[in-house]
Amino acid sequence: MKKIIVENLKYKYPLTESLALDNLSFEVEQGEFIGIIGANASGKSTLCQSIVGLVPHFYKGAYGGTVIVDGLKVMDHAVSDIALKVGIVFQNPFNQVTGSKLTVLEEIAFGLENIGVPQTEMLERIETVLELLNIAPYRERHPFDLSGGQMQRMAIASIIAMKPNIIVLDEPTSQLDPEGAEEVFQAIHRLSEQGITVIMVEHKMEKIAHYCNRVMLLQKGKMIDFDTPEKIFSRDDLETYGVTAPVYTRVCKALDLKIPGTDYYPVTLEQASRVLGGKIK
Amino acid sequence: MIKISNLSYAYTKNTPIFSEINLEFDRRSTAIIGQNGAGKTTLAKLLKGLLKPFDGEIMIGQYNVKTVSAAELSKVIGLVFQNPNDQIFKSKVLDEVMFGPLAIKMSESAAKKNALEALELVGLHEQLETNPHDLSLSEKKLLCVAAVVAMDPEIIVFDEPTIGQDYAGKEKIRNIIQVLKKRNKLVMTIIHDMDFVAENFERTIVINEGIVILDGDTRKVFAEREILKHAHVEDPSITQLGKVLGFQETFLTVEEFVQRWKQSQR
């Protein structure tokens, strides 16, 4: 089932000259884990925000084409309606805390209160997401007293509690230390295994290669390519788009060792060690 | 260049951040790594004189950090903060970079000369008149680097320089660090990006819960997998690949690995 359908999407922020998104068309199936990569200012964040309706509803600006998310046409619905279908998590966990709630429990409830979920169901949903994101021990803590990784997982929990079918994450781990980042990646991985469609912008290519089914490469608002990690990272012109392949791919490229039976290089530690391991004398 | 003896520090009395730290820094480029909350940023602020040690001493060159003001210290040690928006306030790129040199009483002409050189180093020399807030976040970060380099301190400390940088931005930071090293500056950084550490820094210090648990040549440090794990630090991707394949050596760069691999295939 198609969860996201984007057709000829064009968008320009108010007071700017050039298109932030330039004629994008693509589709995403239910349960896919999609990575978005590209240089800074290539339109990654704008694309994320267009899927949840912040573009154009929050920013205004010039908009063309259509985005359909889980059957809803984004242009015709308010952000709070679209929020029931798709959630978004931003880069800075700190700015996603409401600042009006005193415990993690209440913080997660904020969205549910707004959309009018009955109290008993609210409690059930909160318990589920606390477990899913491994933050149950902190339920009574003050939201601002959490570490970055915990705070970001709380932000994801707050979104997941609203039961969207799709979650968009815009560089969710860039402010975190490696351990905090790994906690977040594993949490997202668990969501993906539960059938939630995931769209993630990320600079850490090793992580993208490890977790994603497909990778979209953007440049200046245009889609350059949208394919499997192996195909994308085997491209010779990656660096001209401001990205570099995972370390494992770069090693195998230098040694010209492809995944057997394909035209592509390994992208993960596992694939690389399999290919290289077979050659150890 | 820097000598830390018996340093202790705490934000509140009962929870010490550091107790009795001893460290010396020479001109080797140095990465300070460890989990968030391990005390890395506190250490940088202590070195910079923004916090004063409770006990013990920090000597930077002939300056005792305890007795001189942070402003005075900025002639010898510069710190590039993580978030450029915490710093930028001038309406032109050139003015922003000249602010520091003028604040430490450099002459107008020397300040301008240094500022122009620093902007050339970070690649912003064609945007002297631009309003800094019209720059992208990664350009703003480079602007802040230039603002510190223009003050020409002997020691430059970066706080998470690679966060939010794409491939091109990282290459620029890498190049800036190399140039500063050539100018015989001590370059230090607090950083989470282990691949970047492996490729660019000679010495690595691992801090965990306010204690230096590893300190030495980067290669030796990344060989200590067990201790690193204990400090919640992941070793660099290329190091992991070498280990998985059973190599005895600790690899730090793709090139090293490729070369060693080719040898093994002969």
Added chain:
Amino acid sequence: MKSISLYTDRKSVLHSLDPINKLYYIAFAIFIPIILPSIEISLACVALSFTLLISGKVFTKTMPAFGVVLFTLLTVILIQGLFRPGNATILFQAGPFTMYREGLLYASILSLRVINIVSSFMILVLTTSPSDLVDSLVRKGMSPRIGYVISSVFQIIPEMMAAMETITDAQRARGMETEGNLRVRIRAFFPLLGPVVLGSLINTKERAMALEVRGFNAKSPKTYLLDQKQYRFSTVIQWGILFVIGCAIVWRLAS
């Protein structure tokens, strides 16, 4: 957790009362001395407010506020006592200054009213957690958006002050002197102002988006995670206060 709230967590009857009652009491403290302008009534009201503050175990906490208030009132008493038009009865003389009875009486009534009103606000602020107050008001029908603004201010301002500290450090790191005489401090002000304003604008934009996607503007009726706090005697107290105010008006009109 730092907070700018003055709320002091104690166990007392006052703490367990409905925040709405305390709003009623503020109205009581403002109107009664106006309706019944005699100095005895004003004194009685102040005595009542002080008794409540003491019963709430927060009387010592009011001292800093009263310090400022009393200082201001002292100047009012002096000016009115010395210079009020209509001053006739001399009370005493000190050098070239003459203190009059009429002015002093007027200033005393004024002062008692101010002290009374300040006390009633203190009762609210010191014995009510801001989130309880907002919660009560929103359930009474106040817009959740206004409620959000009020309760978030208490937490976000301390965070902004922390950000301010980082910004100060960033500028000191560039050789800016922030300590010393007034001139140095004023010079240091502008390099701090820009980043603080810009930083909070950026944060506000991001937070606004984060709220938006969590249904902040949803049209559906709101539900609550926590049950409404059960307060005792709320209706009795509120009607009681209204009744007393009503009586005072009748008394005034009749006499």
